[in-house]
Amino acid sequence: MVNQMNARSILSFFNSIPKSLGFALLIWVAAMMPARAGGSVELRVAIEQNAPQVNVGSSGTAQVLDGSGQVVGEIQAMNGFAAQAKNGGVALDRWKSGAMWIVPKQATDVVWIGNRWYRGRVYLVPTGKGLTAVNYVDLEQYLFSVLGAEMNGNWPQEALKAQAVAARSYAVYKLQGARNSINSVFDLDDTTRSQVYNGVQSESTGTQQAVLSTAGQVLAYNNRVVEAYFHSSAGGCTEGSENVWSTALPYFQSRQVGFDEGTPVSAWSKTLSLSEMSSHFGVGNIQRIAPKNLTKCGRVLAMEIVGDRGTKIVKGDDIQAALNLRSTLFTIAAQPIASKAGGKATLQFVVTGRGFGHGVGMSQWGAYNMARQGKKYNEILPQYYIGAVLVPLDPQ
Structure with missing residues (x-):
């Protein structure tokens, strides 16, 4: 029982x-x-x-x-x-x-x-x-x-x-x-x-009011409801969907957008020691790291990581996951630092990035800033879903 x-x-x-x-x-x-x-x-x-x-x-x-x-x-x-x-x-x-x-x-x-x-x-x-x-x-x-x-x-x-x-x-x-x-x-x-x-x-x-005041409204492209992805912050550039999920959708385009500048996640950085950085990629102590393939926005699709035990090409989203980064819109710079014991200099790695999330579709912080500037929701949405229009939902 x-x-x-x-x-x-x-x-x-x-x-x-x-x-x-x-x-x-x-x-x-x-x-x-x-x-x-x-x-x-x-x-x-x-x-x-x-x-x-x-x-x-x-x-x-x-x-x-x-x-x-x-x-x-x-x-x-x-x-x-x-x-x-x-x-x-x-x-x-x-x-x-x-x-x-x-x-x-x-x-x-x-x-x-x-x-x-x-x-x-x-x-x-x-x-x-x-x-x-x-x-x-x-x-x-x-x-x-x-x-x-x-x-x-x-x-x-x-x-x-x-x-x-x-x-x-x-x-x-x-x-x-x-x-x-x-x-x-x-x-x-x-x-x-x-x-x-x-x-x-x-x-x-607040959430109830927003839902009820837009009840039944959806975005459509060529008479079909769009797959309206969104994310926290675009970091200044929205991403084409083909660079994230392989499928190119016409309403998701790589384009410069400045609406989320100055927000808490629009820019960020992180510093890792040589041992911290090297522990993730299986090439021994990392000697050099360089972008192999970038999107139009500058998001990392792949990087070449060279260590004293080999070289690997690593996908950008795998690097993001390994280093716990907010997005793939980042650069990595190796900086020499002196040993505390006065011995041989070593490296540290400074990751500098922008945005939070995949970058496809609406930036929530961008929407926030535009709303603060007096923009209406039907003016915000076209900035992120290119060519899509607001239509009433047919419940059938």
């Missing part, structure tokens, strides 16, 4: 939520939450994947449905359960089925998945390595959370509106691709692999 968690146990889940939230958060959500509009788009977001068990519950009474949609029982408000994959199906308290739903009776109630509260409903399905929990949630309500997770909810409204349109476009693009795959059980996940989605805890009045 799967362990049932009493009300006291599920309340302990709140330990992962800031104390300023808790029950006050649920009351706020209930007050602010609009009911799902007819004809709206529902997303499938994977919250837990291949997990041995998933903690689930509801803020109000919820129905438990089997995989065919038949009601098999109810769970009461603030009672938590540990769902498990068992014998090719899902076990939840006394119920077992090939798959299972948890559906709140009231649209204003929220569901618990893992360690957070979410709007919408829960679909539990066994996978080869465990259990996957999918949050079925209205697109606009999903964006309430994404905006607060991907951008500061206190930023200017026009920047948040630009983010709302970009995030909505990206989600719809991914949804369309997933729905064309018969084996897909979700459209996106809740991490940076898709868009960060933290449930109701990352919502705010």
Whole structure:
């Protein structure tokens, strides 16, 4: 029998939520939450994947449905359960089925998945390595959370509106691709692999306002919704998508943009010792490092690294990962330094870079600066999605 968690146990889940939230958060959500509009788009977001068990519950009474949609029982408000994959199906308290739903009776109630509260409903399905929990949630309500997770909810409204349109476009693009795959059980996940989605805890009045004021608006190019990537800071130059993911998309172009100058991540540097630098690349003590291939913007596609035990050509993103750099828009300079013991001079390496992220699509800090300068969201977006236009989303 799967362990049932009493009300006291599920309340302990709140330990992962800031104390300023808790029950006050649920009351706020209930007050602010609009009911799902007819004809709206529902997303499938994977919250837990291949997990041995998933903690689930509801803020109000919820129905438990089997995989065919038949009601098999109810769970009461603030009672938590540990769902498990068992014998090719899902076990939840006394119920077992090939798959299972948890559906709140009231649209204003929220569901618990893992360690957070979410709007919408829960679909539990066994996978080869465990259990996957999918949050079925209205697109606009999903964006309430994404905006607060991907951008500061206190930023200017026009920047948040630009983010709302970009995030909505990206989600719809991914949804369309997933729905064309018969084996897909979700459209996106809740991490940076898709868009960060933290449930109701990352919502705010500012994010809700930005989403609702742009509701249903997406970016399209040649009558197709665009894959609207975004990042923290372009470092002065947006990147062509072919230099990051091999596929050239006409609305992502390498071009100089000065909108994010002076922001916290527009320029940065890092100094590494010879031993720190050499430990990552397997060529012994590094003697020389030089760019092998750069993009038009100057992002590193590859560098030649020469050491006393060999030479390697290393990809720019591999160097970024190894050295924990903010972007591939960097240079590396070797500087001789005298030995403290007065012996032979050695080297240190100074990495000087710009921007944060892949550089494709909208720079969030650029949007912030333009909004501060009085630009509207429909003036911000064309700077980053070249030739794309704002269109209303067809929910069909």
